[in-house]
Amino acid sequence: MARKRANEPKTAAALRSPETLTEAEAIRLAQAGDAAAFEFLYQLHGRRVYALCLRMVGNPADAEDLMQEAFLQLFRKIGTFRGESAFSTWLHRMTVNVVLMRLRKKSLPAASLEETTEPDEETGGPRKDIGAPDLRLSGAVDRVNLERSIEKLPPGYRTVFVLHDVQGYEHNEIAGIMGCSVGNSKSQLHKARTRLRELLQEEARDLARQERQVAKTQGSLPD
Secondary structure: OOHHHHHHHOOOHHHHOOOOOHHHHHHHHHHOOOOOHHHHHHHHHHHHHHHHHHHHOHHHHHHHHHHHHHHHHHHHHHHHHOOOOHHHHHHOOOOOHHHHHHHHOOOOOOOOOOOOOOOOOOOOOOOOOOOOHHHHOOOOOOHHHHHHHHHHOOOHHHHHHHHHHHHOOOOOHHHHOOOOOHHHHHHHHHHHHHHHHHHHHHHHHHHHHHHHHOOOOOOOHOO
C-alpha cells in the first residue's frame, strides 16, 4: 500500500494532460501550491515574458534574469490574483514592475507615466492623433538602427512603445499593466515616437558624417 501511494502522482496537474488543462484550472491549482500547474503557466507565458523583458532592456542575459525574477514574483504572489483582469495582463504588469525596478537601481532616467497629456509642442495642434499608427517609422530605417534607438529611449517611454508598437497591446490594456490612465499611455507613446524619430535622425546624421569622412580620406590618398 505504501509503495503504491509513493508511485501515485503528487499533484493534481500531473494527472491532467497539458492539452486538457486550461489556464484557469492551472491558475487555481497553482494557487493551491501545485508545482506542475505552475510549470504549465511558465511554459504557457514564459516566451512572451522573456520577449517583453528583452525589448525593455535589450540584453539577452539581463532579459533571462528578469524573466526568472518575474516568475519568482509570480510564484510568491499568484495567490493574490483575483481574476479582475486577464491573467496575462496581470503577469505582464508584474513583469514591467520588475524590469522598471531593475532600471531604477541602475540609475537610468525614467519618464513619469503621470505626465499631463499636452498638445503637440511643435504644431500646437489637437491631441486626436496621439497614439495613432505612425507610418513614417515603417520602413524608414534598417532594423539595427531601430533596435539601437529603442534601447536609448527613457525606460518609461520605451515600456509603452514596446507594449503598444511591438507587443500589440491596446492603450486600455497598457493602462492596466502600467497603472496609469489611457490618456497617459497615449501621451507616453506619442512622446516615445517623437523621441525615437529624433534618435533615428541622429543615427542617420552620424552615418552620413562617417561616410563623408571616409570619402574625404579616400579622396586625399595618392593615386
